[in-house]
Structures are given as C-alpha cells and as structure tokens.
C-alpha cells in the first residue's frame with residue numbers, strides 16, 4: 001500500500017495538460033495495473049491453474065491441403081491418463097449464410113467451425129484435426145502420436161496470384177465469387193470482389209500531365225504478440241461453464257464458444273486474463289472451443305496453451321498481397337485520378353481485410369476521380385486475422401509509394417505534394433462518406449516544420465515520408481461505477497486492457513465525477529458483470545469506453561444530486577455537482593454545506609440504498625485518425641542491410657488522455673512497421689509448409705535494430721467524444737511501410753516494389769543496377 | 771517415470787522440488803512452484819520472456835533443465851521488490867510507461883537488472899545490445915531503453 005501511494009504521488013505531479021479545466025485527462029498518471037505487471041503478479045492466459053486440471057493438446061495437419069478420409073482416436077483414448085478427445089464430430093456444422101459482424105471483421109460460423117477443427121479437409125499446415133486432454137502434458141503429447149488420420153494429400157496454393165489463376169487447386173470446391181455481376185458459373189478461389197470510389201477515372205487520367213503505374217507485392221506477416229494463445233476451461237456436470245482466456249474480447253469469445261458448443265450464452269462465464277499483446281490476432285477463438293469441448297467430456301478443467309510454433313502455423317496471420325496502383329497528376333501537383341487493384345490472401349476462408357484496404361488506400365487525399373477494387377482470395381494458409389488497421393498498411397504502402405514517385409517526378413517536395421491534395425473537413429472520402437473535422441493537413445504541416453524534416457541527412461542516407469489513415473470504430477460498450485461506503489468508487493468495464501486502457505478509462509471517470517484519481521479503482525469484469533461489450537479492437541476502447549464511463553459518471557452524479565437534494569429538502573434543480581461535491585444553488589446558495597462523495601456515501605442506506613452509475617451504449621461517431629511518418633535510413637551496400645537512423649511519428653489523437661500510452665502506441669506501431677518493411681515474412685517450402693515458424697527465423701525487430709522513436713501528438717478534437725478522443729492504436733502501423741520504402745528509394749535511387757526489403761532482396765537490387 | 775529431487779535456492783529461500791528429467795527450469799518455476807512471473811513466449815531461447823538469473827548470470831529459464839539448478843541460486847522477477855519497496859528499475863518502468871501489455875516486462879526487468887549489476891553506466895547502445903535477447907512487440911523499445919538509462923543515472927546518484 002505504501003509503495004503504491006508513493007508511485008502515485010511521485011508521478012502525478014507531472015501535469016502537462018494545457019486545458020486548465022481538466023485535472024486528470026492529459027496527465028501521465030500511474031496505471032492501475034502497473035505494480036502487478038512489474039512484479040510478475042499479473043495473471044496472463046497461461047498463469048492460472050485449477051485443482052484436478054487436465055492439459056489439452058492439438059493434433060495439427062502436417063499437410064497444406066488434404067482430404068481427411070478418417071480419424072481413429074481409439075488408441076489415443078485408450079492410453080492411461082487420457083481423459084477426453086475431440087474431432088470434427090464434436091462440433092456442429094453451420095450453413096454458408098451464418099454470418100455475423102464482429103469488430104472490424106465478419107464472422108461466418110460455417111467457416112469458424114471448420115477453422116477451429118478441420119472437417120472435410122485440412123486446409124493449411126497446422127490446421128487442427130483432433131485434440132486430447134490428459135493428466136499432464138507428456139501424456140497428452142504421447143496421445144497425439146497415437147491418433148491415426150488417413151489423409152489424401154491434395155495440390156495446394158499459397159500465392160494470391162497463383163490462387164486466382166484458372167485451374168488453381170480449389171480451397172473450397174463450391175465457392176462462387178461474391179460481388180460480380182453476373183455471378184460466375186465456375187467456382188474459384190476468389191471469395192469476393194469489392195469496389196469503392198467516385199468520379200470518372202478516364203476523365204481524370206486525361207487531365208494528367210504525368211501518370212505513374214506500379215505493381216507491388218508483399219509477403220504475409222504475423223501479429224507477433226509475445227504471449228501465445230492460452231485458456232483454461234471448466235465445464236460442470238450441469239452444463240454450466242467457465243472460461244479463462246487471453247482474448248481481446250471476452251464477450252465476443254463467449255458468443256463464439258456458445259455457438260460452437262451449442263449452449264446458452266448465459267451459461268458460459270468468460271473472464272479475460274491479462275493479455276500479452278494481440279494486435280487483432282486475439283479477436284477470434286482457436287483453443288477456447290476445443291478446451292470447452294474437452295472439459296465437457298471429461299468434466300474436469302482443461303488448460304490449453306499454444307507453443308510458439310503453433311502460434312505461427314495456426315493463428316493470425318495477415319495477408320500477403322499483390323497490388324497495382326495508377327495515379328495521374330498535373331504539372332503543378334494536383335492529383336487528377338487514382339486507381340488501385342488490390343488482391344489479398346484470405347487464407348483458408350474468405351474475409352481478408354481487403355475491403356478496408358481498398359477504403360483506406362486513398363483516404364489521405366481529396367480526389368475527384370478515384371477507384372479501388374479489391375479481391376479476397378482463398379489459399380492454403382490459416383484464415384487471416386485482423387492486424388492493427390487491418391489491410392490499411394498494405395494499400396497505403398502501394399499508394400504512398402506511387403505518390404512519392406509522382407512528387408519526385410514533378411520535382412515537388414513530397415510533403416508539399418501531399419498537402420496540395422490533402423483530405424480535409426468536408427472532403428468526399430475516397431470510399432464514400434464526407435469527412436468531419438480531421439487532422440490530415442495538421443499532421444503534414446507539423447511534419448514540414450519538424451526539426452527532423454528540416455535536418456540535413458548524412459551522406460548515403462535517405463529520407464522518406466508517408467501518410468496513413470484509419471477509420472476507428474465505436475460499438476457496444478458498458479460501464480458501471482459503484483459507490484463504496486467510504487466514498488471511493490469501483491469502476492467496472494468490460495474491455496480487455498491491452499495497452500493501458502484501464503488508466504485512461506479511470507482518468508476519464510475521475511474527471512467526469514470531479515474526484516481524486518486514486519479514489520477510483522478499475523476492474524475488468526467478467527461476462528456476467530456487465531451488459532455486452534464489443535472487443536478491444538478498432539482503436540475503440542478509449543473512445544467508446546470513454547463515452548461509457550462518462551455516461552456512468554453522469555448517471556451517478558444525477559443520483560448524488562438527488563440524495564443531496566433530499567437531505568437538504570430542496571428541489572433537485574437547485575443542486576449542482578461541482579468539483580466532486582453537491583452544491584446548493586439558486587435560492588439555496590450558501591445555505592447548505594456542500595456534500596462530497598463520502599458525505600453522501602456514508603448515509604447511502606438511509607437515503608435510498610446503493611448508488612450505482614451505469615451506462616450501456618452503442619457508441620457512434622468514432623473520429624478517424626491521420627498520421628504522417630518521417631524516417632531516415634542507412635543502407636549497407638555490402639550486405640543490403642537497411643538500418644533506421646531516425647524516426648518520427650506525427651499523428652492526430654483528437655485528445656491524448658494519457659500521453660505516455662499514446663506515444664507508446666505510436667512507437668510500437670512504427671517498430672512493427674519497421675519489421676514488416678525490412679524483415680518479417682512467412683517463408684513456405686514447395687509443399688506449402690512454413691519454414692520459419694519461430695522467432696529465430698521469423699525475425700521481429702529487437703532493441704538493437706531500432707533508434708528512439710520520436711513522437712508528436714497532434715490534437716484535433718473529435719466533437720462526438722466528451723473529451724475529444726479519437727482512436728490512436730492502429731494508424732501508427734499504416735505509414736511505415738511506404739515511409740521506409742520511400743527512404744530507401746531516396747538513399748539508393750532504387751524503387752522497391754516488394755516487401756520485405758530484407759538484405760538479400762536489397763543486395764540483389766543494388767547488384768542488378770551495378 | 772521416476773522424478774528427481776532437487777534442492778536449490780530461489781529468491782534467497784531454500785526450495786525443494788521434484789521434476790522429470792526433461793522438465794525445464796521454466797516449467798518447474800511455473801507449473802510446480804507457481805512462480806508465473808517468468809513467462810513462456812517461445813521455449814527456444816529467442817524471446818527472453820523467461821529471463822532469470824542463475825548464480826547471478828542471466829539465462830533463459832526455458833533453456834535450463836530444472837535438474838541443473840541443484841545447489842545453485844535462482845532469482846526471478848518475484849524476487850526483485852523487497853517488501854513493499856519496488857526495485858528502482860520497476861519504479862522507472864512505471865514512471866516511463868515502459869510497458870503496454872506487460873508480458874515482456876518481467877523478462878526485461880530481470881535482464882536490465884543483470885546489466886546494471888555489472889555496468890552502472892551503460893550507453894544507449896550497450897543497453898540496446900544487452901536487451902536484444904528480449905522481445906517486446908508493443909512498445910518499440912523506446913520507453914524501455916529510457917527507463918533503464920534513467921534508472922542507471924539515478925542509482926549512480
């Protein structure tokens with residue numbers, strides 16, 4: 001306790017807020033879960049144990065594509081210590097149309113039931129085929145080796161363009177492309193075609209003085225969270241179940257699991273563990289329904305934890321893409337037309353983020369003529385999961401590379417060129433709606449005047465810039481404030497805290513109530529504690545959660561005023577809430593001593609019972625966030641290694657509730673982008689098997705790979721939020737791919753159109769130009 | 771399968787446990803002793819989430835067999851704070867917001883303490899190379915490096 005108070009008092013003195021009316025919002029307050037996380041006390045997915053617990057393990061397909069003729073579990077189940085086994089026969093099938101929107105992705109239960117457990121076919125290497133639960137891990141592993149699966153190995157396809165060719169091996173034999181008129185008669189791997197835009201491309205290109213057209217290719221990557229998927233399920237004989245898991249959304253996980261287990265949603269209580277990173281990859285379920293099904297059979301708790309190898313082979317990942325971009329501009333730097341065709345790997349089931357990529361690709365620009373077309377293409381990889389601004393980094397990589405080349409061709413400064421065409425309030429976005437107040441111009445202007453942009457490059461270095469955009473979302477959110485008898489307040493929210501959101505939500509609650517921050521203690525409730533909460537994703541938690549805690553505070557304040565009014569025997573309209581106190585006003589001004597939370601709390605029982613502030617809402621009006629990144633690189637011409645020498649992230653946060661964690665989002669996104677641009681890629685062998693399913697060979701950036709990441713928080717308030725908040729978590733991953741590619745071009749005079757720009761690729765390019 | 775009986779010291783306390791020959795120190799710390807502050811991110815020595823010290827030397831607990839710690843001294847994240855006093859590194863990680871999800875944090879703290887124990891005045895480059903065996907996917911490392919440098923400066927006085 002003493003230590004906690006010390007932390008509190010040491011850091012809270014650092015007040016940065018410019019807005020003097022705000023006491024907590026905008027400060028760098030201590031995070032409520034901080035001490036637990038620096039002492040090892042915080043419990044993540046794999047950190048819980050139950051008496052009588054079993055260990056579950058999954059048998060995974062060794063083939064990229066194979067028909068499953070039969071599965072014989074008998075020898076495995078006969079092994080002493082094995083308590084249960086499940087296969088495709090233990091999960092229901094759902095028809096093709098069973099779809100449901102979920103966050104930034106769409107859930108299709110026909111596909112989900114097949115993704116968690118292969119049915120007719122194993123569709124990728126690592127696809128779950130069976131699972132067992134045993135008294136310990138050793139026995140569980142031994143049991144897996146006794147399961148007999150009869151596979152008929154089929155030809156496979158990984159690359160998106162190969163998968164689109166006529167005659168390609170079909171991942172799903174009856175798939176007819178959606179979004180094409182008239183509907184094709186033949187099945188193909190193309191799940192869907194989408195199109196966005198406005199204006200007349202031919203007219204636009206006819207007005208251009210320069211037209212640049214390029215094709216880009218990127219390799220698939222993984223979200224790379226450090227904590228593997230983990231859960232602990234416990235079914236009891238009466239059909240009730242509890243599930244503890246590392247997830248971005250325990251309500252969403254509950255819904256999926258109940259559907260896959262065919263049980264009432266209310267009978268499944270899900271508690272989210274602390275979550276060791278997700279970046280979109282923990283918005284779906286993998287182990288959870290298997291653990292529940294095993295536990296239901298064994299009537300014992302079942303714990304399941306993925307190995308890193310399983311994380312790489314069977315979870316996430318994101319799409320690799322092939323993209324064609326054409327942009328035309330006049331000599332004086334006005335873009336007249338932009339067109340992009342994006343082809344994304346969806347993995348074994350439809351649902352790649354290509355629609356979002358197509359929507360975001362040209363979003364930083366105010367264009368008269370623009371069109372983006374996207375293709376969602378099946379291949380023999382795991383179904384892709386969301387990854388931080390799903391799809392946007394790829395589309396904007398392609399567009400921002402061509403924009404850069406146009407600026408160079410026209411001899412216009414790349415930021416000036418972007419400013420001449422920048423989207424602003426009132427612009428028709430490239431995908432439909434008109435923009436409200438946005439900070440695209442502000443981020444570009446900040447970049448222009450930033451010391452980094454004005455500094456001189458060292459010899460051999462190159463500099464690149466790029467813009468990025470993400471919509472951000474709102475969605476269903478609930479929060480409760482419980483007034484305790486001593487005047488302190490317990491805040492309950494229902495969104496897993498992935499990067500400090502408990503801090504920002506608590507700060508907004510304290511601000512709205514007008515009380516000391518250390519009087520509000522947050523808790524992330526389980527699924528029985530609150531109304532529905534959509535998942536932590538879409539950069540929505542500080543935005544939508546902020547609306548919910550503010551709403552709960554207003555609800556509580558109304559009750560507090562009522563209690564004070566009753567105590568004083570004055571009309572409610574003559575009681576106001578100021579500075580954390582009920583104050584008599586109007587004709588009763590100065591006639592009553594103000595009543596604080598403690599005064600009201602201690603007499604709660606007498607004045608009407610418990611005081612609970614509640615808000616459940618479907619938050620709308622999320623504010624889009626624009627960013628602009630500046631990067632300097634060095635290229636080692638002997639080895640082809642690109643090093644980042646300096647990096648600056650500039651992004652509109654609307655309002656930074658906790659600037660440290662906003663900066664952290666900017667920095668973390670930039671470094672993930674550095675990895676994506678320079679190193680990360682899945683490598684497949686000729687049999688469609690992953691060759692680099694570990695952190696040694698799938699190399700994410702380490703500490704010595706990167707410099708400090710400078711940040712500038714731009715604040716163009718979002719008018720629909722009580723504190724002006726926009727989401728900030730995803731946009732930081734959008735600009736880096738293009739910014740770094742543009743910097744490499746500037747250093748070498750070689751335009752790369754393929755990612756990652758790993759040393760062998762860069763060296764080959766340097767050698768090919770002599 | 772017979773189990774081995776191991777006598778060791780963990781965070782200064784005498785500890786005895788039984789383990790299988792194949793079990794790693796990380797498995798035993800977590801699954802037998804319930805010291806779950808050490809995390810498993812990879813089980814192959816590539817992420818540093820399981821960092822502990824063995825007789826003061828920084829090791830990946832996932833690469834040490836449990837039986838190897840017989841007669842040696844193991845220190846884990848659970849041994850870093852003394853009573854209610856956080857170690858200066860723990861305090862600085864909080865002050866600098868050097869964690870987001872926090873799953874890498876125990877490993878970084880143990881590794882950073884091992885650095886400061888032998889070098890009280892590291893350069894930024896030395897910090898970055900020392901911590902290159904610890905992966906963090908959330909922070910981009912900036913605030914972690916600042917927290918370590920700031921702790922070193924404060925501890926030098």
Ligand code: FES
Nearest residue numbers: 811813815818832
């Ligand atoms: S778990 Fe030991 S280094 Fe990753």
Ligand code: FES
Nearest residue numbers: 870874906907908
């Ligand atoms: S804080 Fe999440 S991995 Fe480091």
